Amino acid sequence: MMDYGYSEEGRQASLGDLQLWRRILHFSAPYKLGLFGAVVISLFITWATLTLPYLVQTAIDGSITATQLPSAERVAGLARNALFYGAIIIGVFFASFFQILVLEWVGQWVMHGVRQSLFSHLLHLDLPFFNTRRTGQLVTRLTNDIQNMNEMFTSVIVTLFNDLLRLLGILVLLFWMNPPLAALMSIFVPVALIITIFFAQLARERFRAIRSQLAKLNSFLSETLSGIGILQLFGRQETSRRTFEDLSAGYLHRTLSQIRLFGTFMPLTEFLSSAAVALILWYGGGEVLQQRLTLGELVAFISYMRLFFQPLRELSQKYSIVQSAMASAERIFQLLDTKSIIDQTLTPVTIANLQGKLEFRNLLFGYEPNNLVLHDISFTLRPGQTVALVGTTGSGKTTLVSLLLRFYDPQEGQILIDDRDIATLDLKQLRTLVGVILQDVFILQDTLLANIIMDTGCGRQQVEEILTRTGMDRFVNKLPHGLDTPIGDGGTELSTGEKQLLSFARVLCRNPAILVLDEATAAIDTESENILEQAIADSFQGRTSLIIAHRLSTIRRADHIIVMARGKIVEQGSHEELLSHNGHYALLVAMDLQNGH
């Protein structure tokens, strides 16, 4: 359910990577109006925050300390300032609120766009890609990395932009009021920045250490929880308690070191702020004494300095967020740039009036180039013919199906449907033409009906018709609410046999020209087995079908049997022929009879 502390050796993306910024901006292009609005609001907020101390200052200088004026006029001047002050703070309130909303709105929708294109891109990548990647990592890209990027839009752009603008504004104001004092104050900027960046980098390392330890702790915990029974039965509680305490102590150790780091750096900015005030009091005070600075300006200086250090403190936090967001963005874009090895042809051929002839021609294939899994496989299925593939695990049967679906391309040779190379077909069309019933099934958290129909657009009636015809309605009727039974997580759990039945129903709904069945290896309950047998008998009639068979009842139904071993075809023929050959097939049968009863 959760991704406990995602710790990845992130690449140090540089903030100045223009290429990256350009791509991020590209995704935000549709929302430029919103972004523009946010910038305008930002300018207003900056102006307003800087005006407030100025209003106090002019109130002090122009009214409060203007002893030469009559009291009534001084109070009236004060009231004007106060009124203006009140108007601005209300304005700031609304502006800040809208700014946060607008940026969140933009950020969320941009991220939604990125997430969608990444998801769709991933689903369209080919299987060789997935063989080299860990699912967890890809999921992290889709979730945590995108979340990270989103941080940039919401918290970072607001604060970074506002803060930088404010820093700049304050500096300008200070220089306008009193250049020498301002110049003195600006010493603090590089000091604070260096401390900040140094701290951000250290903090990042500590955070990573903490997160990776937490991930270890949590994965140990989750493993323990899922194996608790075994753990207790084998009497290993004490050992695992010790391991856990070690991990826990390691975590504590790392958090304490982080606390020390924060304890050192957090007070430093406070210190700088106090030091700046002291400096203003000493130097500025001297200036006041020499009448080069008014008292109001001195007070304003002190207020501005406070405003000055707040953004600096925040910058240190945001700095690491931006950095990690950039790293995330880089990883995401890298993934988006990954291309499938399997080329989708640009000018796909469409086959009209499909006959259903299927030919495997001189196939040579290995998942790794120098480790061949299939050696020169050739055979042909005539339209309507049923062929059974038989062989031990690892003989290459499943690989053949993967090639037929173009999950991989063969090193040599071709697969042809109606004499057309499948590489020239549109992938989607190919996979619609060839219906596969696999051992495993992907279950949507939905009703059984939705799981059968998916995106085929079949109606309920049609589904019922298919189910009745193939006898699979018996399986549906067993479920508490028939077709409307929710299945998947939190719904009814399906057995292996029932899953295969679902898979069957799904494929029949699509009415494919060629059927491929990967029969369940595991024992399935007798009831499902009976239903399945009937369904097979019914739907393979007159349809080109290829079966990876594990049951003799199925094998015997085939017109032709191909025996495979170690990636080669070793024998083929009908059941009787093969038995009379007294070869591979017959030997296996004989061996089994010996073992049996």
Added chain:
Amino acid sequence: MNINTSRLDSKDGNRRIPFTQLRDLLLPAFRRYRLRILGGLAALIIVDFLQLIIPRFIKQGVDALEALTVTPSGLLRLAGIIVLIAVFVVFLRFTWRYLIIGFSRLLEQMVRNQIFAHILKMDAQFFEKRTTGDLMAHSSNDLSAVQMACGMGVVAAVDALVMSLAAIGFMIAIHPLLTLLALLPMPFLAFTTRVLSAKLHKRFATVQEEFSELTEFSRSNLISIGLIKAYTMEAFQTDRFDRLGKRYVRSNLRVAVIQGLITPLATLVGSTGMLMVLYFGGCLVIEKTITLGDFVAFITYLYMLIWPMMAIGWVANLVQRGLTSLDRIYGLVTSQSTLPDPIFEKEPERFAQPGFRLTDLTFTYPSGKSPVLHNLTLNLDPGMHGVTGRTGSGKSTLCQLLVRLQPLADGMLLFGGMEVNHLPLAFTRSHIGYVSQEPILFSDTIAANISFGRPDAGREDIIRAAASAAIHDDIMTLKEGYDTLIGERGVKLSGGQRQRLALARALLCNRPVLIIDDGLSAVDVATEHEVFAGLKRHFHGKTVVIVSNRIKLLSMTDHIIVLADGTVQSEGNHEHLLATNSLYQSMFTKQMQQDSQEEVVLP
């Protein structure tokens, strides 16, 4: 889902202060680290006072400047004092942070270890009620809520209290009425922060829930990418993902509305106080009631109050959340195992060849309405026993009862002639080797997984056990052989390989009882048969219970029990059942029919 349930059972935790929980869970840590806490609090309070003193010096300076009674050297002295105080503050801030936040981490660790040690003692019924996700949440979210409350919560509460009292005190000393005016908007801030952050918490929980949904959706799709492609579900699933994503965006925006209110609101309230001071305070200066220095110091104190006011609302939520979490953790660590675990006065002698005797055994799962097993009377003496029956007939439950994962009433089960409830769990279990239906392995090397029950076993013993379970050859094909890491970060094994490893693990223990709950179901019939034929000698004199639906395996046993709807339908040897039991007959016919020809395909 998990979040919902935990929210529900936390309801009553909000109403009262759970004193027992505080005492039992937190007091030991507070007592153990009392000096640390006291030191930290002292540092914190001193920091607060020093911070309040700085404006006094600023006031002095400004007043002196206005009255032109100050010399440059006097100014330098003032500035020097401020810097000196600031240095001292840096040091003290480090101290309180290290002591108090450090304490919260120490406390977190103590409670975490306590939770884990407790979980290890719990029985199957406990784990049936609580999912792994729930328990993980306890040890991460709940624990960090408690940690936050005891760390930053304590700091913020003390800090806010001291700062606000002192700042208000100073302000009153300057001018009481002006203080009242300046503070008028503050309670409003404390109140709204509290309301808003409670609401924020709720909306944020929704966001998190949807985030995990998104994660789960992506995970399940990517993990079955082959299936998605085979059924050309790419566009279909992208659509579904889009719907989830849009819902997630909307929930995030709902959070943003609140988040967008909190900070600007605080600023607004703070500035309103400032406005009051500007106007009324300014008037007071004009009337010469207060000095300009008072006025400036007043503004500084007001700034100091904004944070404590915000903190009050924040702390209240933090503490409440901490207490709720504490309540949940307390419920966890005080839950009792339903399995009695008596302690022997002196270690009893181990049973040489124990068997089980079941008398009228009836068992119902806590969540179930009707018994899964009823009135089971059976003798499982040394020898091989096969158990078979349809799905749901109670085979696995029987195994769980035998290995003492589920509780039983007295008088239903004797082990080695003794009432099981009178035997310590560890003692009983140390006699039993168990192979579960779902092979559970751990992220470690293959060798360590096999020697799980006997960590001291030598490599030869491990290899022998692996060979008996027909997994040795598979292991040797791996690059690092027995030292190959498996699990999350290691090599992925097939279901059949995992099952054979689990069998090797049980065999290595060489315990007098072996219970195999359909333990080789993912292995083909021929291999399974071969493994057990090889083990027959090994099983001599032991009580072996094998659950299976494969006739070939069952026929090897001395005694077969056919379970139907939780009772013994029939028992006897293969021939007997073949002659008398219709279920067994039909299984036989069906399997022989396939068998005689079919298994050709499987090896």
